[in-house]
Amino acid sequence: MNAHDSEKVIGTLLSQGYTQVAKPDEADLVLYNTCSIRDKAEQKVFHRLQEFKRHNRGKVFGVLGCVAQQEGERIFERAPHVSLVAGSASYAKLPEMLVQLESGNRRVTGLSLDNDQAFETPFTRRDNPHRAYITIIEGCDKSCAYCVVPFTRGPERSRTSESVLREARELARMGYIEIQLLGQNVNSYRDPSPAGWDFARLLRAMGEVDGIRRVRFTTSHPRDFVKEIIDAIDDNPVLCNHVHLPVQSGSSRVLARMQRLYTRDEYMRRIDWMKQARRNISITTDIIVGFPGETEEDFEQTLALLDEVEYDSLFGFKYSRRPNTAALDIADHISEEEKIRRLAIVQEKQRAIQIRRNSDLVGTVEETFVEGYNHATGQWIGRTSQNRTLNFVHPHVAGPRDGATLSGANLAGANLAGANLAGTSWSVRVTRAGPNSLAGEAVI
Numbered sequence: 211m212n213a214h215d216s217e218k219v220i221g222t223l224l225s226q227g228y229t230q231v232a233k234p235d236e237a238d239l240v241l242y243n244t245c246s247i248r249d250k251a252e253q254k255v256f257h258r259l260q261e262f263k264r265h266n267r268g269k270v271f272g273v274l275g276c277v278a279q280q281e282g283e284r285i286f287e288r289a290p291h292v293s294l295v296a297g298s299a300s301y302a303k304l305p306e307m308l309v310q311l312e313s314g315n316r317r318v319t320g321l322s323l324d325n326d327q328a329f330e331t332p333f334t335r336r337d338n339p340h341r342a343y344i345t346i347i348e349g350c351d352k353s354c355a356y357c358v359v360p361f362t363r364g365p366e367r368s369r370t371s372e373s374v375l376r377e378a379r380e381l382a383r384m385g386y387i388e389i390q391l392l393g394q395n396v397n398s399y400r401d402p403s404p405a406g407w408d409f410a411r412l413l414r415a416m417g418e419v420d421g422i423r424r425v426r427f428t429t430s431h432p433r434d435f436v437k438e439i440i441d442a443i444d445d446n447p448v449l450c451n452h453v454h455l456p457v458q459s460g461s462s463r464v465l466a467r468m469q470r471l472y473t474r475d476e477y478m479r480r481i482d483w484m485k486q487a488r489r490n491i492s493i494t495t496d497i498i499v500g501f502p503g504e505t506e507e508d509f510e511q512t513l514a515l516l517d518e519v520e521y522d523s524l525f526g527f528k529y530s531r532r533p534n535t536a537a538l539d540i541a542d543h544i545s546e547e548e549k550i551r552r553l554a555i556v557q558e559k560q561r562a563i564q565i566r567r568n569s570d571l572v573g574t575v576e577e578t579f580v581e582g583y584n585h586a587t588g589q590w591i592g593r594t595s596q597n598r599t600l601n602f603v604h605p606h607v608a609g610p611r612d613g614a615t616l617s618g619a620n621l622a623g624a625n626l627a628g629a630n631l632a633g634t635s636w637s638v639r640v641t642r643a644g645p646n647s648l649a650g651e652a653v654i
């Protein structure tokens with residue numbers, strides 16, 4: 211989401227006549243987009259701000275994103291060389307704020323969360339020519355005991371389905387083939403227009419947009435995850451067979467203390483829907499270890515859940531204390547060493563699961579979209595619908611010539627020597643599997 215927020219900010223500023231430069235050294239104005247989900251990310255921001263100050267005298271600095279929203283005007287005290295502080299709910303006002311800076315205002319802030327509309331910008335400058343992000347819902351109405359997001363990104367605001375579909379059609383017209391729908395809880399989407407579509411309905415409509423060949427979405431919240439989402443994926447191969455469904459803990463006791471709004475059994479019911487689907491759905495998750503009061507027995511239940519679900523991948527985090535959150539008041543904080551130990555156990559177990567699951571794919575043929583070329587290994591970098599990295603060799607295309615492109619439309623009969631396959635799709639036979647990626651050869 212942060213990467214896409216930066217794309218929106220860049221596009222907005224370009225539309226106002228600003229020019230983007232390659233390195234901060236070359237800029238007059240440096241905007242730093244930040245994350246405060248864990249304490250480590252936040253500390254990095256202040257460290258980087260000091261670095262910037264040392265090496266970039268005479269420049270105007272702005273801090274954007276969740277650290278800006280959370281720390282507000284305190285940032286001016288900790289980093290007096292900063293002139294602009296703005297959270298994501300204020301990005302639509304950035305051009306106005308920059309005018310204030312240019313007219314000599316030394317301290318400008320955009321911190322209001324009082325915004326009932328999602329930030330729409332027609333000016334987004336996308337980094338990837340083939341895959342585009344679309345935010346469909348911003349903010350979060352849940353209140354997990356460990357999480358700052360409701361404080362930094364404000365309440366939920368959904369875009370109308372009409373505006374989302376208009377953007378998707380425009381992206382298809384521009385040549386994009388893959389769309390990733392974004393939201394803190396993407397499946398809590400509720401169309402604010404009279405149509406009143408839910409997420410499953412929007413997903414089905416996205417799968418019908420002419421020219422779009424893959425649709426992904428992240429992140430889904432288990433509480434709002436309904437079977438209609440799986441039915442939609444089953445009915446249309448354009449909708450990728452991958453669901454990221456963060457569980458956080460395998461213990462219902464910990465889930466209740468986290469205020470996650472589901473039990474382990476309720477979560478497992480959703481996993482069962484996916485396992486019973488017609489398509490082979492890849493499932494990934496987030497785990498927090500060392501939440502206050504997590505006993506050895508609770509932790510064992512998380513490990514047992516990993517064995518039961520057999521995730522295709524997971525993000526594991528040590529619990530990090532965050533300002534304003536309810537978990538600060540829970541007793542029994544767990545030592546850093548113990549969190550490190552539990553995280554290492556989770557990661558080791560998950561690595562073994564991934565080796566096993568990826569090995570099962572050796573010999574299968576997967577439709578693979580090409581994202582680039584790795585000159586060091588001589589392989590094309592591809593991604594499967596299940597979101598697995600599948601690097602492969604192509605019998606006729608050893609690597610791209612400088613500047614060469616090849617669109618999906620002119621593949622048939624094309625002279626492929628030296629072509630750049632990025633943005634095209636191939637059937638690839640998997641020949642090797644590692645814990646984090648697959649390798650194979652294109653089937654011609």
Ligand code: SAM
Binds near residue numbers: 431
């Ligand atoms: N909305 C999504 C959900 O509820 O599943 C997750 C969004 S959150 C930005 C991404 C992940 O960061 C969470 O799933 C959680 O695992 C992790 N996270 C959030 N707050 C954390 C904290 N205080 N300490 C450790 N991990 C945290």
Ligand code: SF4
Binds near residue numbers: 395
């Ligand atoms: Fe944070 Fe919970 Fe909201 Fe996800 S649902 S963004 S973890 S508060």
